[in-house]
Amino acid sequence: MSGPPPTAQEAPAALSSIQHGTLQAPPSPQTHRALRRLHDATPPPLYQPTAASNARRSGVKKPVFSHGHLSLQQIIRDGPNDGDFIGALESARWKVVDEGVKAAEDGxxxxxxxxxxxxxxxxxxxxxxxxxxxxxxxxxxxxxxxxxxxxxxxxxxxxxxxxxxxxxxxxxxxxxxxxxxxxxxxxxxxRPGSSHSSIPPRDGVAGSHSGQSQxxxxxxxxxxxxxxxxxxxxxxxxxxxxxxxxxxxxxxxxCPGYIRGAMDGVHRGLALVDKVLAIVDPKLGMYLTSKGLSAEIYAFPSVLTLCACTPPLPEVLRLWDFLFAYGPHLNIVCIVAQLTIMRSQILQSQSPNKLLRSFPQLNADLVKSITISIIKKIPDDVYEEIATHAM
Structure with missing residues (x-):
């Protein structure tokens, strides 16, 4: 495809064929109202582990949530019962983690x-x-x-x-x-004396992190x-x-840190891949180090794209269901999980760099399962670094 973006006259026609020839019907007013009710809920404190996350870290089998008797579709469609926004949100998070989002084979x-x-x-x-x-x-x-x-x-x-x-x-x-x-x-x-001094950036970042530095x-x-x-x-x-x-x-x-300045958030994430690997699998971590292979060399695309660079796409979608429910920052642990899946091949290879140029096909359920087991092994201070690295 070549040429500039559609003009003002062309754009409506272009958008009418958004997803390959057909623009599917927009959500109903009821769906919009349900989404708004859930959006208006006070979200959990930023980057604090959710109840589902705490349960997974502590080994509790399955917590009871106020909307646990409803399907994920009912929670999203109808919104919270009796104004219980937090209960509905936590129930939705748990169901995504525990049951996944129903989808066709193509995702x-x-x-x-x-x-x-x-x-x-x-x-x-x-x-x-x-x-x-x-x-x-x-x-x-x-x-x-x-x-x-x-x-x-x-x-x-x-x-x-x-x-x-x-x-x-x-x-x-x-x-x-x-x-x-x-x-x-x-x-x-x-700007000194600017009349806009109290206006936050349009993307809302300042409003979310008012206590942080400029x-x-x-x-x-x-x-x-x-x-x-x-x-x-x-x-x-x-x-x-x-x-x-x-x-x-x-x-x-x-993950504003991924697209700001020198992409410092991505580089912090790469350092954490090395740190977490050294904690959960010292032998594998030391072997990669002995070969001069840090995460900066092989994991940059995986950190920046939340593993979207590793096919197949339907598995990426399933992994993202998990990450958006559990916290996108846990992509760092998901990358370590993929390394442990490749462990035998890496340790048997004299040139593991060739193996790490492209990770094996993504298996979302396996990666999720290993990630959850790894989380329990991570010290609280390192977990906090993971939770805040992308900010």
Whole structure:
């Protein structure tokens, strides 16, 4: 696909064919109301382990939640009973972790994107608001975006069949505009005597972390690799606007450190892969070290993309269900889990670097199971580092 983003006149027609020729029906007003009721719930303290997480760490078999008798679909569709927002949210989290999200063999599910929107605490966004970003044309990052999109999941036939490059370009260009706007807001508010000094960045980062330093609050920018991170959202969503708001929430609320400055959050995550591996499997960790292999060399794509770089895509979606319920920061442990799955091959190889250039096909259930077992072995201080590394 070549050429600039759709113009204001072309955009509505382009969006009418968002997911390969057909724009599926938008969610019903009832679904929007249910999503809003769950979004309006006071979320758990940022990066504190949920009840489900605590249960897994302590070995408790299965806690009882107020909405445990309802299916995940009922919780998402109808919202909380009797105003019990926290109970509904925790019940939904547990059901995602314990039962997963029902989906077809190709990973498609009419429920998944709404589960993600709730778990990511993404705001309701109108299509018109998304269109307004599209109408602005090429963003300052447009050349970088075009250099990335054509090589996104090129070997995955499911993704290539469902998501067009034009769709990916529009989404990333809209994200780049929103991040650009946040940068401009930050510049305005940092000027001495500025009338904007009390206005937080548009992406809401400042509102979530008001106690942190100005450097930490700096909005992110478009970085190479965001195309792969965006891909599962476009595949799972029923519209580009849904994919946009979920992706933007992930970037700005869950892992702003991945797209800020020198991508310090990613580098902290890579150091934690080495640290966790040394704790849970010292022999494997020392062997890789002896071969001069740190996570910086082999795990950068896996950290930045939350393992979306490892096929197959339906397994990535299932792993993301787990990460969004349990905390995207636990991708660090998921990477260590994949290393332990490869343990025998790595230890028997004189050149493990060749093995680590591409991880084996992702098995979400196996990775989740090993991840949960590893979590119990991680000291609290290291767990806290993992929980905050992407901020």
């Amino acid at each position: 498609m599910s009419p429920l998944r994107i709404y589960v993600w929107l709730v778990l990511l605490d993404a705001p309701i966004m109108s299509t018109d608001e998304y269109l307004a970003l599209i109408h602005r044309g090429a963003s300052p990052a447009y050349a970088k975006i075009r250099n990335d999109t054509f090589r996104t999941l090129t070997t995955d036939p499911l993704f290539r069949r469902r998501v067009s490059e034009a769709s990916l370009i529009r989404l990333l260009n809209a994200i780049a505009w929103r991040l650009h706007d946040s940068k401009e807001d930050e510049r305005q508010s940092s 450097a930490i609050l700096e909005p992110g920018v478009y970085v190479q690799g965001m195309n792969v991170l965006a891909a599962p959202f476009l595949y799972a969503a029923r519209s580009e606007a849904e994919a946009f708001v979920a992706f933007h929430s992930l970037l700005t609320r869950e």
